[in-house]
Amino acid sequence: xxxxxxxxxxxxxxxxxxxxxxGGQMLSTxxxxxxxxxxxxxxxxxxxxxxxxxxxxxxxxxPSNLPLNRLVLLGIxxxxxxxxxxxxxxxxxxxxxxxxxxxxxxxxxxxAIKESPIRSSDMAAQLAFGALxxxxxxxxxxxxxxTKDKPSLKTLMIQVRGHDAARKVFxxxxxxxxxxxxxxxxxxxxxxxxxxxxxxxxAKTLEKLGVRVEILNQARLRKLGMGALLGVAQGSVHPPxxxxxxxxxxxxxxNKHPVAFVGKGVTFDTGGISIKPSNGMEDMKWDMAGSGVxxxxxxxxxxxxxxxxxxxxxxxxENMPSGSAQRPGDIVTSMSGQTIEVLNTDAEGxxxxxxxxxxxxxxxxxxxxxxxxxxxxAIIVALGTEIAGLFSNDDDLAEHLTxxxxxxxxxxxxxxxxxxxxxxxNCNIADMKNITGTRGAGSITASQFLQRFINKVPxxxxxxxxxxxxxxDKPTVPRGGTGFGVRLLDRFVADYxxxx
Numbered sequence: 001x002x003x004x005x006x007x008x009x010x011x012x013x014x015x016x017x018x019x020x021x022x023g024g025q026m027l028s029t030x031x032x033x034x035x036x037x038x039x040x041x042x043x044x045x046x047x048x049x050x051x052x053x054x055x056x057x058x059x060x061x062x063p064s065n066l067p068l069n070r071l072v073l074l075g076i077x078x079x080x081x082x083x084x085x086x087x088x089x090x091x092x093x094x095x096x097x098x099x100x101x102x103x104x105x106x107x108x109x110x111x112a113i114k115e116s117p118i119r120s121s122d123m124a125a126q127l128a129f130g131a132l133x134x135x136x137x138x139x140x141x142x143x144x145x146x147t148k149d150k151p152s153l154k155t156l157m158i159q160v161r162g163h164d165a166a167r168k169v170f171x172x173x174x175x176x177x178x179x180x181x182x183x184x185x186x187x188x189x190x191x192x193x194x195x196x197x198x199x200x201x202x203a204k205t206l207e208k209l210g211v212r213v214e215i216l217n218q219a220r221l222r223k224l225g226m227g228a229l230l231g232v233a234q235g236s237v238h239p240p241x242x243x244x245x246x247x248x249x250x251x252x253x254x255n256k257h258p259v260a261f262v263g264k265g266v267t268f269d270t271g272g273i274s275i276k277p278s279n280g281m282e283d284m285k286w287d288m289a290g291s292g293v294x295x296x297x298x299x300x301x302x303x304x305x306x307x308x309x310x311x312x313x314x315x316x317x318e319n320m321p322s323g324s325a326q327r328p329g330d331i332v333t334s335m336s337g338q339t340i341e342v343l344n345t346d347a348e349g350x351x352x353x354x355x356x357x358x359x360x361x362x363x364x365x366x367x368x369x370x371x372x373x374x375x376x377x378a379i380i381v382a383l384g385t386e387i388a389g390l391f392s393n394d395d396d397l398a399e400h401l402t403x404x405x406x407x408x409x410x411x412x413x414x415x416x417x418x419x420x421x422x423x424x425x426n427c428n429i430a431d432m433k434n435i436t437g438t439r440g441a442g443s444i445t446a447s448q449f450l451q452r453f454i455n456k457v458p459x460x461x462x463x464x465x466x467x468x469x470x471x472x473d474k475p476t477v478p479r480g481g482t483g484f485g486v487r488l489l490d491r492f493v494a495d496y497x498x499x500x
Contacts (some may be wrong), residue, residue: 001095002155003128003170003207006161008109013099015070016092020045020052022078029109037063039105043463045073053077054086056099072097079115085409087123088116088130089475095134096473099151106153109159121162125169126185128158138188159222172304176490179300180483186292187468187481191268191285193239199267199288203243203295203314209302216242226355228334231313232348235272235325237320242356243291245298245312249305250498258309259497260275260366261298261489262356264349264373265291265316272319273344285439286350286481289468290372291316293485300490307498308341311364315356317346318324331430335359341430343437349375350434350446354453355438361455368397368458370492371450372485373465378442383413388467388484390414391447394458404492412462413471415444422448 008029009337018030024032024045034041045051050058054077057308062068074090098106110127112120137151140414162167173254179189186194186202192200200215207213217282218239221230226242235242246258269287270276276284284294291314298312326332335355342351353371360369379389388405388410392398398414407411421444424436432452447461467484 001132002134003158003174004155005128005158005160005167005170007126007163008068008159009162011107012067013069015072015098015103015106016047017072017106019076019109019111020073022052023134024052027111027113028174029111030073037066041071041073047285050075050475051181053149054081055089055093059091059097070101070483079113080117082113082123084126087118088133088409090185091127091130091132092134092332092475094156095131095153096475099135099153100148102152105155106155109160109257110158110162111355115380120160120164121165122169123161124158124166125173126162126399127169128156128166128248129173129177130476131156132174133180134288134478136181138185138342138480139275145269149210154478158434161485175303176300176487178303179296179490180486182299183296183483183486184422184481185291187286187483189285191318194268194285194288195318196241196265197238199265199291199316200241200243200342203245206245206302208293208298208479209299210247211298211302212246212248214244216244221427224359225335226359227332228340229355231326231330231332231342232266232272232319232351233317235322236320236490238318240317242317243314245295247302247306247310249297249301250307250309253309256309257367259493260345260360260364260369261294261310262360262369262371263291263294263312264288264371264375265314265315266318266349266352267318269346269348270321272348273321273325273345274346275321283469286468287374288316289317289464289481290314291311293372293464293483293489296486297489300486301493307350308492310359310493311366313356313360315352317352319345330484334453339430341427341433342436343433344356347434347446349373353450357450358455359415359456366457368394368463370401370460370464370489371456371489374468375463376443376446376465379382379463382443383466385466385470386411387445389463390413391417391444391463392460392463393417393451393454394460397458397460401462401488401492402498404495405479405488408487409489410467410488412488415447416449417444421445422451425452467498494498
């Protein structure tokens with residue numbers, strides 16, 4: 001969907017969306033239309049339940065004396081409560097309401113609101129951003145889709161005074177949205193299309209934006225000693241890869257150490273020999289979401305020319321049962337030299353991350369490191385499908401990630417970590433085991449496992465198992481792959497990493 005910005009003008013046909021504050025308080029464009037229609041808009045509100053509450057909307061066939069087909073009243077709520085997230089949600093609702101109504105172009109009037117802390121050009125940009133995020137659609141495999149099910153909306157025209165300023169504010173947001181869309185695309189692909197080699201090739205496309213991309217093949221991984229990652233991959237016909245992406249947006253920065261992002265990329269997870277139940281196993285195509293977020297984030301940073309030196313490292317494997325697959329009870333040696341008894345082959349993500357985290361630290365010596373993974377089902381038990389789990393060895397880093405998540409509506413909740421949880425991983429015949437053998441604190445002990453491969457670098461782990469895929473539409477996120485994490489980390493970089 002195309003987004004344009006223009007000065008306010010009276011449309012001659014089509015659909016116009018206008019805002020109404022709580023209590024039915026009309027904004028300037030709405031009031032002008034009401035006057036021109038002889039009070040028809042006011043009467044329509046009085047005979048309906050529409051009161052301008054946040055999220056409410058009322059669609060009207062335009063009165064005969066207005067040069068429109070449809071007038072849509074959009075509830076904004078209280079002026080003092082207007083913020084970026086509310087505006088983005090309003091933009092998303094416009095798209096969800098009108099995408100399939102037959103209009104190819106819809107106009108939205110954004111008026112100045114005296115009591116609002118946000119100027120109208122910024123409001124227009126945020127509304128456009130939400131609309132763009134909601135317009136995403138993964139439809140490449142729908143060959144017989146009915147016309148009524150296809151979106152008709154092609155262009156959203158935002159009318160606002162200061163449209164040039166709005167366009168300027170929106171420009172980097174559009175680049176961020178492209179990173180989100182890339183992640184959603186990757187997460188949505190089936191595993192017969194997206195496997196380690198093809199996912200690595202997708203990451204390679206970032207070179208067009210100035211990202212340096214290296215693909216480490218199986219021979220190189222063996223030479224590096226990534227025994228934990230290779231053990232996960234050995235049951236599949238698809239060989240593993242590690243992809244390294246570097247964006248050098250601040251070559252003259254005083255701090256030469258990059259910020260680092262690491263992602264788990266299990267392109268399909270059967271559980272291996274410790275095989276999962278068949279019911280719902282198809283969802284395991286998105287067990288690579290952590291890597292998808294890192295790749296999408298690198299696209300967003302490069303797209304908006306972020307003034308930061310960032311590195312993204314993803315470990316790509318497929319976890320399959322076969323005659324060559326890793327067995328419960330096997331012992332592997334990680335790149336760090338630590339040995340691991342694999343008690344459950346379905347606890348494979350932590351094995352992949354163990355080697356990739358170590359590699360990233362050893363090679364790049366980052367000033368901070370954040371990893372993302374659909375790591376545990378236990379995090380869904382704890383937090384459901386709205387909030388991601390946060391684990392960290394650094395209070396400042398954890399606080400900054402929490403603030404960034406709250407700012408963009410991708411919230412995280414921090415869990416405790418301590419030696420009592422760590423001791424549960426101790427093993428009689430190796431340095432550690434990959435599960436504790438108990439049912440309690442599964443997400444915490446998985447994070448404790450990862451921390452055994454972290455040195456002194458500030459580090460955070462985001463368990464995104466519950467938030468990677470949505471079974472219902474949300475204001476700015478259609479059903480399917482969410483891209484959760486791209487906006488959070490992009491905001492984190494903008495607020496805390498680009499300043500020095």
